[in-house]
Amino acid sequence: MNRYVRPFAELLAPALGCDIETAQDGIAPPPKPGMGELGFACFALAKERRQAPPAIAAEVAAAAAESLSPGGPIAAIKAVGPYVNAFLDAPQVADEVVRTVFAEGEAFGRLDIGRGGAVPVDFSSPNIAKPFGIHHLRSTVIGHALVGLLEASGYRPIGINHIGDWGTQFGQLLAIWQDQGDEARLADEGIDYLLSLYVEFNRRKAEQPELQDRARACFKSLEDGEAESRRLWKLFRDVSLAEFERVYGLLGIRFDDVRGESFYEDLMAPVLAELQAGGLLTESEEATVVDLEEWDLGVALVRKRDGSTLYITRDLAAADYRRTTYDFTRSLYVVGGAQSLHFKQMKQILSLLGRDWADQIEHVPFGLMRFSDRKMSTRSGDIILLEAVLEQAVALARETILSGASDKGRPPPDGLDDLARQIGVGAVVFNDLKHRRARDVVFDWDEVLSFEGSTGPYLQYTAARIASMSDKFRDRFGWVPGEQPAGQGDDATDLARLDRPEELALCLALDGLPASLERAVRLCEPSLVADRLLDIAARFSTLYAQRDWKVISDDAATSGARMMLALATRRALVNGLGWLGIEVPARM
RNA sequence: GCGCCCGUAGCUCAGUCGGAUAGAGCGAUCGGUUCCUAACCGAUAGGUCGCAGGUUCAAUUCCUGCCGGGCGCACCA
Numbered sequence: 001m002n003r004y005v006r007p008f009a010e011l012l013a014p015a016l017g018c019d020i021e022t023a024q025d026g027i028a029p030p031p032k033p034g035m036g037e038l039g040f041a042c043f044a045l046a047k048e049r050r051q052a053p054p055a056i057a058a059e060v061a062a063a064a065a066e067s068l069s070p071g072g073p074i075a076a077i078k079a080v081g082p083y084v085n086a087f088l089d090a091p092q093v094a095d096e097v098v099r100t101v102f103a104e105g106e107a108f109g110r111l112d113i114g115r116g117g118a119v120p121v122d123f124s125s126p127n128i129a130k131p132f133g134i135h136h137l138r139s140t141v142i143g144h145a146l147v148g149l150l151e152a153s154g155y156r157p158i159g160i161n162h163i164g165d166w167g168t169q170f171g172q173l174l175a176i177w178q179d180q181g182d183e184a185r186l187a188d189e190g191i192d193y194l195l196s197l198y199v200e201f202n203r204r205k206a207e208q209p210e211l212q213d214r215a216r217a218c219f220k221s222l223e224d225g226e227a228e229s230r231r232l233w234k235l236f237r238d239v240s241l242a243e244f245e246r247v248y249g250l251l252g253i254r255f256d257d258v259r260g261e262s263f264y265e266d267l268m269a270p271v272l273a274e275l276q277a278g279g280l281l282t283e284s285e286e287a288t289v290v291d292l293e294e295w296d297l298g299v300a301l302v303r304k305r306d307g308s309t310l311y312i313t314r315d316l317a318a319a320d321y322r323r324t325t326y327d328f329t330r331s332l333y334v335v336g337g338a339q340s341l342h343f344k345q346m347k348q349i350l351s352l353l354g355r356d357w358a359d360q361i362e363h364v365p366f367g368l369m370r371f372s373d374r375k376m377s378t379r380s381g382d383i384i385l386l387e388a389v390l391e392q393a394v395a396l397a398r399e400t401i402l403s404g405a406s407d408k409g410r411p412p413p414d415g416l417d418d419l420a421r422q423i424g425v426g427a428v429v430f431n432d433l434k435h436r437r438a439r440d441v442v443f444d445w446d447e448v449l450s451f452e453g454s455t456g457p458y459l460q461y462t463a464a465r466i467a468s469m470s471d472k473f474r475d476r477f478g479w480v481p482g483e484q485p486a487g488q489g490d491d492a493t494d495l496a497r498l499d500r501p502e503e504l505a506l507c508l509a510l511d512g513l514p515a516s517l518e519r520a521v522r523l524c525e526p527s528l529v530a531d532r533l534l535d536i537a538a539r540f541s542t543l544y545a546q547r548d549w550k551v552i553s554d555d556a557a558t559s560g561a562r563m564m565l566a567l568a569t570r571r572a573l574v575n576g577l578g579w580l581g582i583e584v585p586a587r588m
Numbered sequence: 589g590c591g592c593c594c595g596u597a598g599c600u601c602a603g604u605c606g607g608a609u610a611g612a613g614c615g616a617u618c619g620g621u622u623c624c625u626a627a628c629c630g631a632u633a634g635g636u637c638g639c640a641g642g643u644u645c646a647a648u649u650c651c652u653g654c655c656g657g658g659c660g661c662a663c664c665a
Contacts, residue, residue, distance in 0.1 A: 025605065026605095026607090028604080028605095028607075030608070031607095031608055031609075031610090031611095032608080032609075035608080039607090039608080041607050041608080041646090043607070043645055043646065044645075044646095047645070080608085081608070082607090082608080083607085083608070127665070164665060166665095167664070167665060168663085168664055168665085169664070169665070172664090216663080261665090285662075285663085286663090287662070287663055288663095289662070289663095296590090296591075297591095297661095298661060299662065300662085301662040301663055303663085304662090305663060306663085308663085310663070310664085310665085311664075311665050314665095337593055337658090337660090338592095338593095338658095338659050338660060339660085339665085340591090340592055340593080340659085340660070341591080341592080341660060341661065342665090344592095365592090365593080367593075367594075367658080367659090368658080368659075370658085375658095400627070401627095404625090404627075408625085423627085434601085434602095435600085435601070435602095436601085436602085438593060439593090439594065439601085440593085440594070440657090440658060440659090441600095442600090444599095444600085446614090447599095447600070447614085451627050452613085452614080452627055453612090453613040453614060453627095454600095454601085454602095454612070454613045454614090455613090455627080457627055458613095458627065458628085460627085461625080461627045461628080462627095462628090464625075464627095465624080465625050465628085468624075468625060469624050469625090473624085515604095519604075527602090528604095531612095534602095534612085534613090538612080538613095541628060541629065542629070544624085544628080544629080545620085545626090545628065545629035545630075546629085547620095547623085550623075550624060551624060552624050566624095587625090588625075
């Protein structure tokens with residue numbers, strides 16, 4: 001929670017007659033201001049001590065207060081009803097926390113829990129020949145954030161884009177191409193043309209069921225290495241990849257490993273042979289399956305009747321490949337919750353093959369994105385393009401910047417395009433990351449394009465205001481915290497001037513950033529860091545809006561202390577947003 | 589039918605290993621800028637934490653059953 005939990009537990013333990021861990025586990029923050037910063041409930045002790053909880057609390061508080069060293073960060077320990085609460089000394093907390101942030105700088109909040117362990121993160125993984133829809137945003141953005149969070153925690157993440165460039169869908173495209181393919185149009189319209197073919201295939205499939213058989217045959221010919229099929233496949237792939245790069249560029253994402261499913265083509269035979277040798281394969285309705293009924297996982301189809309392979313066959317080969325290539329400590333798959341069974345089957349099969357690392361594989365599922373009244377469907381063409389959403393957001397950010405500038409009678413800022421991109425993209429990305437990933441999300445233009453309230457731009461804006469204050473501080477006092485030689489400026493600043501309850505609350509919020517990171521990485525839940533950043537920004541903004549709380553004032557000593565607190569806040573926001581993959585503009 | 593996920597304010601969501609009077613944002617109403625960026629801040633209204641049992645000193649939180657929604661359950665990925 002924060003750095004004072006442990007010391008409080010050490011004071012409580014002797015008074016309670018328990019060990020420090022037990023005492024620590026019972027500590028939680030009280031619900032309201034004025035009740036102290038940490039609390040311990042005494043209800044559980046009532047039975048064995050045959051005493052009322054408030055009486056126990058009074059005794060424990062008195063005993064713990066006895067051993068309290070005066071002048072420390074824990075100023076008082078008092079009974080509050082049935083609770084024993086610790087009251088912290090704001091000036092000391094501020095001094096410790098703010099100096100920690102300044103000392104650590106870019107490393108503030110970072111952890112070493114990963115100990116350099118490799119963690120492949122499979123995310124985004126779009127299908128070639130289908131455009132990048134808004135529903136791909138979730139995997140892309142959550143996965144990218146996890147890469148950042150893992151890196152900040154001392155892991156060695158490897159961002160993997162497992163491109164869907166293999167399978168029957170290419171057979172579908174090849175089948176429809178035989179009827180109406182037009183290379184001139186492909187060159188001209190790119191992926192949009194491929195989408196129109198895909199939609200056309202699915203439309204005609206309803207009338208002509210034999211089309212699906214032809215698609216399977218086409219995929220078979222592709223898998224058999226037939227030259228024309230191969231040529232077209234490569235063409236579709238190149239056209240698509242080029243377009244995905246634009247979106248990744250906007251989002252600021254790059255992968256360490258971009259590898260299509262097709263790469264595993266030659267690696268599947270050994271896996272199938274091993275399954276065969278292990279007696280795990282059975283024939284069923286002319287296809288080849290692994291029977292997992294014993295584990296309530298149904299059957300996994302690994303080879304179709306015509307001999308061609310499936311999704312899970314390729315994923316098995318890919319899992320082995322990742323293991324030998326990266327020697328991972330965890331292996332993450334950021335894929336929608338709809339695929340839960342697939343990953344359970346995959347892990348079970350790997351386990352049956354004696355892969356003792358199978359339990360290091362983690363499916364990181366997330367809720368799907370849909371329209372309020374219907375599912376998004378690429379097949380019917382009923383989708384919104386991610387690029388279109390990003391462009392809208394950037395356009396709106398641009399308008400907001402321009403109207404803000406004209407209201408204040410200022411010219412448009414330098415670097416307008418870049419600023420608009422950072423804000424617009426930040427809004428879309430943060431909007432996705434702030435929600436717990438398990439929930440389904442309903443696509444709503446108003447929500448995605450909102451820049452007010454709990455949004456990315458709010459965090460960016462808070463950071464930008466502090467940067468601007470820092471400039472004014474420099475003009476006024478001739479120095480600025482963080483740029484001073486030892487013994488001057490920062491070191492000489494009296495942080496004990498930060499004695500307000502709101503300042504204490506902000507400091508504790510800052511101090512909790514590493515704990516949020518730890519939990520976010522453990523649970524693969526970026527929203528935990530997003531929430532922490534919103535809390536930090538809100539607490540700073542509350543302080544900032546108070547009329548009698550000015551950073552820059554005639555009181556140089558207080559000004560210095562507040563400037564340091566503000567810059568520590570900015571540091572936390574910049575670091576945290578950085579982990580999440582969101583840029584922070586210097587000015588807004 | 590079986591399995592997984594979700595159900596908290598009008599809307600979108602937080603709520604830590606069970607703890608004190610369940611919190612934010614949006615929307616609504618009211619208020620705040622001769623002063624560091626109002627993409628901000630404050631106040632008011634708004635809750636049977638889906639329902640019913642169980643465990644516990646204590647349940648939004650854990651367990652069971654139901655209800656509602658979403659998603660899966662062999663030749664798509």
